[in-house]
Amino acid sequence: RRTGDPEVVYGAGKTPEQVVAILRTLHERHPDRAVLATRLSEEAMAYVASALPEAEVHAVARSATLGPLPEPRGTVAVLSAGTSDAPVAAEAALSVRVHGAGVDLVQDVGVAGLHRLLAVRDRLEDADCLIVVAGMEGALPSVVGGLTGVPLVAVPTSVGYGASFGGLSALLGMLNSCAPGVTVVNIDNGYGAGVFAARVARAAGPRR
Amino acid sequence: RRTGDPEVVYGAGKTPEQVVAILRTLHERHPDRAVLATRLSEEAMAYVASALPEAEVHAVARSATLGPLPEPRGTVAVLSAGTSDAPVAAEAALSVRVHGAGVDLVQDVGVAGLHRLLAVRDRLEDADCLIVVAGMEGALPSVVGGLTGVPLVAVPTSVGYGASFGGLSALLGMLNSCAPGVTVVNIDNGYGAGVFAARVARAAGPRR
Amino acid sequence: RRTGDPEVVYGAGKTPEQVVAILRTLHERHPDRAVLATRLSEEAMAYVASALPEAEVHAVARSATLGPLPEPRGTVAVLSAGTSDAPVAAEAALSVRVHGAGVDLVQDVGVAGLHRLLAVRDRLEDADCLIVVAGMEGALPSVVGGLTGVPLVAVPTSVGYGASFGGLSALLGMLNSCAPGVTVVNIDNGYGAGVFAARVARAAGPRR
Amino acid sequence: RRTGDPEVVYGAGKTPEQVVAILRTLHERHPDRAVLATRLSEEAMAYVASALPEAEVHAVARSATLGPLPEPRGTVAVLSAGTSDAPVAAEAALSVRVHGAGVDLVQDVGVAGLHRLLAVRDRLEDADCLIVVAGMEGALPSVVGGLTGVPLVAVPTSVGYGASFGGLSALLGMLNSCAPGVTVVNIDNGYGAGVFAARVARAAGPRR
Amino acid sequence: RRTGDPEVVYGAGKTPEQVVAILRTLHERHPDRAVLATRLSEEAMAYVASALPEAEVHAVARSATLGPLPEPRGTVAVLSAGTSDAPVAAEAALSVRVHGAGVDLVQDVGVAGLHRLLAVRDRLEDADCLIVVAGMEGALPSVVGGLTGVPLVAVPTSVGYGASFGGLSALLGMLNSCAPGVTVVNIDNGYGAGVFAARVARAAGPRR
Amino acid sequence: RRTGDPEVVYGAGKTPEQVVAILRTLHERHPDRAVLATRLSEEAMAYVASALPEAEVHAVARSATLGPLPEPRGTVAVLSAGTSDAPVAAEAALSVRVHGAGVDLVQDVGVAGLHRLLAVRDRLEDADCLIVVAGMEGALPSVVGGLTGVPLVAVPTSVGYGASFGGLSALLGMLNSCAPGVTVVNIDNGYGAGVFAARVARAAGPRR
Amino acid sequence: RRTGDPEVVYGAGKTPEQVVAILRTLHERHPDRAVLATRLSEEAMAYVASALPEAEVHAVARSATLGPLPEPRGTVAVLSAGTSDAPVAAEAALSVRVHGAGVDLVQDVGVAGLHRLLAVRDRLEDADCLIVVAGMEGALPSVVGGLTGVPLVAVPTSVGYGASFGGLSALLGMLNSCAPGVTVVNIDNGYGAGVFAARVARAAGPRR
Amino acid sequence: RRTGDPEVVYGAGKTPEQVVAILRTLHERHPDRAVLATRLSEEAMAYVASALPEAEVHAVARSATLGPLPEPRGTVAVLSAGTSDAPVAAEAALSVRVHGAGVDLVQDVGVAGLHRLLAVRDRLEDADCLIVVAGMEGALPSVVGGLTGVPLVAVPTSVGYGASFGGLSALLGMLNSCAPGVTVVNIDNGYGAGVFAARVARAAGPRR
Numbered sequence A, B, C, D, E, F, G, H: 001r002r003t004g005d006p007e008v009v010y011g012a013g014k015t016p017e018q019v020v021a022i023l024r025t026l027h028e029r030h031p032d033r034a035v036l037a038t039r040l041s042e043e044a045m046a047y048v049a050s051a052l053p054e055a056e057v058h059a060v061a062r063s064a065t066l067g068p069l070p071e072p073r074g075t076v077a078v079l080s081a082g083t084s085d086a087p088v089a090a091e092a093a094l095s096v097r098v099h100g101a102g103v104d105l106v107q108d109v110g111v112a113g114l115h116r117l118l119a120v121r122d123r124l125e126d127a128d129c130l131i132v133v134a135g136m137e138g139a140l141p142s143v144v145g146g147l148t149g150v151p152l153v154a155v156p157t158s159v160g161y162g163a164s165f166g167g168l169s170a171l172l173g174m175l176n177s178c179a180p181g182v183t184v185v186n187i188d189n190g191y192g193a194g195v196f197a198a199r200v201a202r203a204a205g206p207r208r
């Protein structure tokens, strides 16, 4: 792990006790910066809250942080359409913050209701990087990518049923986007999108 | 084949001579209505043009008709985005006409250029049924389906490369559309969409 | 959401309390028309029944409605073969009713027992649109589509095992139907088929 | 190869010269019984015809035989719907004959035209085994299997486009048939179906 | 259902009460012949045993029968390799018996222990039809098909892990068998194989 | 198309005449900036060279440009391993240049020869964005992503055979990269990666 | 089972009682050599520990052995990256030991932290065979295979989410490795890799 | 490339001139050892033969070597069944020789003709490593792996049609082999199997 990058715990498959123990150890090593734990079960979030009172539990993101978040530099706008995509969007947003950029969270903007999306065009243009989260057919990044030239990272989610095949449909849709300049991460990988977008936003100079 | 329906020749895998022979036979049986031949090779189109001067060759649709087209009843709007989708859109439009409905062809309206799409909203509302043709990520039906409540048939095309997997990406995108009331046909199946939409449009009563 | 369309709650992944709260809110906004909630768990159906006595719970469709259903205009025939497909057929039928068309439910008509299907040909011809629900090999729409020219929406179901791959087999079968004019929706998507078919049936003028 | 079984040459990927040489060698070894060569190119069929005048070339089956066919014992009915499936049906029929059973070829009976199928029910019942060849959605075996209890081998073909995925759609449809007692062979494998069905038919005793 | 065929209940997704009720109803209709119920849960088997004392529960086959089995005519040999494939083999064997043929069950013969297989060659030759059950790579039918010319139905099972993909590996292996005359049914479909093989065995005349 | 962005012609499926005509038209509209044409056939490249002497043909990138390239701002390092990946890397590099950033092309650095990769670490750190092109198992982005925190766009290529399935293997490898902050584009999509990376590099302020 | 090979019990799908009974029986048959049981549930491991005190339970490997391990001959180095891959690596290592070779377990060496891998190069060169265990993108074997010419068996694991598709991504990556001389076993199949590598290591003569 | 390993040219996608040029360059660098070129077109083989008279062209293996082959150490037996698998078997055998081990080529041993396989058991036991090449269902490695404990590398080939899906069926079959100690390489990758097996055979000490 490159010096200065925050430590991150991937909580899936870990017991609440393991999560708390790792958080505590990593926090002691670098008390001056935040440790992030993602993919926490209900039990793990509850145990973190009780065992580490100074930790902050982010319920929607199914995550927790311990230690002070860095000063934000640059801005990442995180867009999503439905309530089902909210956990992935929240994981992305929190990952952006922990990796040192600011977040503008834009929810409830879907391709089947264009006016809400058109109403937030200014916020898109003001961002240094966009994260667009969508399940089902994953069409939102194509539409957003047609509206703005800000670098755009698309996150397919496993939201859907039947022929969504666990997020495959959204993933393929985003990879085939007709809007140029769209990049994609793994299904439900809000964390990876957040790390990437924070790097882009932090490096961005003043807008020209 | 139910009485009254036009006869259709599926040209793929047939020699020019076979296509012409079948067209001629079917036309003689019912000289008062059109026979349609689709999926014609360059050679087949040329041979039809020379051997059957009274036939009409539709180059973009890779199709030919022989005999008079029926009076149109009702209107189907056929939408597509890029030039690569034009042959499938043209096959759909011609199939609509041959099956007895009128066509409003709306081209060059893609999800990455919303203003052109928003500019044709009236034409969408004026139609009795919509056919929306799209390749790559197949997002156009979701956006159109969010703009109007007119019945919408989506046609995925095999346009694309890499992870488009021969139209699979567009097909899955359309099946998972977040806009309710979107139905889908096989990849590149402009003909099937046209038959269906013509039936819907012909049955539609006066708008209320 | 276009004015006049009913509100719909997608119950999968929502708690009983959330379902009841949303139903109540949406109903208060438009007490004069029905709200529909689909994909309800046993618990959600029970809680709706007790918390909203004026709601109607549709057990087979795993759904509930609150508020008066609209006057039906036009007719959709909903066909299915086996008892396992009944929930999807019921979701389709209820969605048709909520979106303003009438329903003729035709059950127990499968491809392996043709005489029962042939015995209902009149009911097929009397409908303005057909919804054909089938799992396993999904062959029913092809057979029905060969019997009638009424517009036909096919719904593949996830009924089956082994090489049915969660409904993929039925979906592919329907997309490749040799009967022209068959359109398809996502696996188990009775709701989407119902919205589409209701639109077609409501727009249909008097039969000619 | 078990004693008495005919020799078979799989012609795909073999030069015309190789095919002729192998046919000649195998024929010399057992001049009293037929050798079969399948999957022949146009060139191979032409070269067999000129180099082995005593051979019989079966153009539709893309095959050739050399030496006397055995006396038929029992009957296999081979059914197919469209002209595109004819080569596979012909390969199956010829393989049945070469392996010692008689053939009743029933063509142009598809699921979208039930009356033609119903008209041949007697021929189905008279057979000792059925081979049902179908592409696209592969629905024909389910319908035939619902009409009769004669053992039925289904052959999916690669006929179709788009989501037929080279015969996968027909294969899955047949494997998931709702009619009990349907077995399946590889896509386009008329030969394998013929060998199997001939064995069943030859072993069948007098009907009871 | 053709007259004379036994009635069969597919138990998956049915409650113990439903299974018992259907068995009772069907038995009353034809007390002189067996009703078969397959895919029973532990609970359903227990409830059948207590509620229908005259029923026979077949634990390995996860099935039950009610009413007298028919006189066997002809013989089907059912082969399998491992203990994990035993339930599917037992379902196949029971289905054969219920559909009127006799069974020779040959277990523990796998491709990785050829001597046990070679030791039972006589039993293979004595059968009128073979059912070969195998999971994982599904190689057993190819080896058996190379040893004998008796008609062979292969049943892939979902036994395996990783790249067995729920039985897909065994299914593909069997469809591509290099032994001619092998036919295949759906993954885990012992029932379908049994119905088919019983039909073949019952029709077989005296061996020649 | 947002004002200021260069025009791009997708040459696949276009005739040499069409390519030249579109290049000429777009160039006349904005003679002050470059037009890019990608995916050109040998014929198209030759015809562009002869018909548009002022155009520059980029043979490895299978592309051509017409009009002056913009002043580069920021730097994108483009990495690839084998010679087979060179066309995609060249398409990416040219797209970066046309979209206004500078390029550092780093070739022949593969995961099976780590020392060459370790020898160029400085060049990686000096870039504002990385494009990593790889076929077969697509492992290079994971290794590079472990060496540096510069934003990294991975491009899978269709180089490989057998189980590479036309680039699917490399695509899945990159999507599942264990190095955080890797984003991915479609198989062989050097163009899309170039547009994205140029945007990131141009926006980057002075390094801190 | 060839004489001298240890007996192995595949514990998946077996009850604790069955596992203990089989272990006991096999141990009594050959008390002088070890019996191995793999894929044990928590319950099975606990029951083995209490019912067979002389057995050794290997918690990480989810396995147990009963009877003396053989003298090791030759050495297999087992490499893995993350903690999630530890169970598969431990199953591989134990299988190596039970099949008669020695083990050098090298953990926490991943492609995203090359220095740890480079630090153990001597241990790789000292081994007679390598087993490399990796999930997600499965890139580790390519990197290790580029560092050494020792025979290398790669084991993909089902560790990952989304587009890892249960280990498919790692499997494809390893099959397409650009490092020559890499062979692959089934997903999570530490046992098979161990048997193979032990055979290679035991046969290896003194290093030259 | 590790010192001492032969240089190898992958001929696919290279012109005859490129192949000859690379062979010449690599040969000049190390005239004392062989250079290998694989996957050569007919044209490339002819041009190598004429331009490099001292080169040896291996027609079945579609390969060429230039320079003296090393002294063989240890033996690899290469098994295959049909003539269609011969090119892959020959590529494997030649790669073994070029990488310094001896070869025993065993052809025409398939699972459907066990006696030929059983007749060569001694040759299997005499080898230090086995390469087993098979297409279609890929069953041969399972049968061979049950006969001997010699380390076995399986090579699936793309031989087959329909549901063989370009070698996928054979690949999955081999990965799921019920014989322990079977490892697998990519479809048609005789080269990779040869490199691996030669390493194992060269390291093998005297048999015990």
Ligand SMILES: Nc1ncnc2c1ncn2[C@@H]1O[C@H](COP(=O)(O)O)[C@@H](O)[C@H]1O
Pocket: A082, A083, B178, B179, B180, C007, C008, C009, C010, C011, C038, C039, C189, C190, C191, C192
């Ligand atoms: N059974 C269903 N299948 C697919 N989509 C549905 C279903 N029921 C409701 N929907 C859609 O889900 C939307 C409501 O989603 P939500 O706001 O999450 O409750 C509705 O407007 C419908 O478009």
Ligand SMILES: Nc1ncnc2c1ncn2[C@@H]1O[C@H](COP(=O)(O)O)[C@@H](O)[C@H]1O
Pocket: D007, D008, D009, D010, D011, D038, D039, D091, D189, D190, D191, D192, E178, E179, E180, H082, H083
């Ligand atoms: N059309 C066919 N499809 C599948 N297998 C076939 C076909 N024709 C022949 N075969 C098989 O191929 C074998 C001959 O292969 P070969 O020696 O390569 O000509 C025969 O014994 C048959 O088992």
Ligand SMILES: Nc1ncnc2c1ncn2[C@@H]1O[C@H](COP(=O)(O)O)[C@@H](O)[C@H]1O
Pocket: A178, A179, A180, B082, B083, B084, F007, F008, F009, F010, F011, F038, F039, F091, F189, F190, F191, F192
């Ligand atoms: N190599 C490429 N890969 C993917 N998309 C491309 C490529 N080159 C151009 N494009 C896209 O294709 C559009 C032009 O398409 P067309 O109008 O058909 O020439 C451009 O605006 C780009 O968005």
Ligand SMILES: Nc1ncnc2c1ncn2[C@@H]1O[C@H](COP(=O)(O)O)[C@@H](O)[C@H]1O
Pocket: F082, F083, G178, G179, G180, H007, H008, H009, H010, H011, H038, H039, H091, H189, H190, H191, H192
């Ligand atoms: N038949 C083959 N299959 C797979 N890889 C091969 C084959 N032949 C050569 N290679 C690999 O390709 C490399 C040479 O690739 P190239 O530099 O493109 O000629 C060699 O070092 C081998 O690792």
Ligand SMILES: [Mg+2]
Pocket: A081, A134, A135, A136, A137, A138, A139, A140, B178
């Ligand atoms: Mg969405």
Ligand SMILES: [Mg+2]
Pocket: A178, B081, B134, B135, B136, B137, B138, B139, B140
């Ligand atoms: Mg599109």
Ligand SMILES: [Mg+2]
Pocket: C081, C110, C134, C135, C136, C137, C138, C139, C140, D178
């Ligand atoms: Mg059905």
Ligand SMILES: [Mg+2]
Pocket: C178, D081, D134, D135, D136, D137, D138, D139, D140
């Ligand atoms: Mg068909």
Ligand SMILES: [Mg+2]
Pocket: E081, E110, E134, E135, E136, E137, E138, E139, E140, H178
């Ligand atoms: Mg098996």
Ligand SMILES: [Mg+2]
Pocket: F081, F134, F135, F136, F137, F138, F139, F140, G178
């Ligand atoms: Mg690579």
Ligand SMILES: [Mg+2]
Pocket: F178, G081, G134, G135, G136, G137, G138, G139, G140
């Ligand atoms: Mg890994």
Ligand SMILES: [Mg+2]
Pocket: E178, H081, H134, H135, H136, H137, H138, H139, H140
């Ligand atoms: Mg084989």
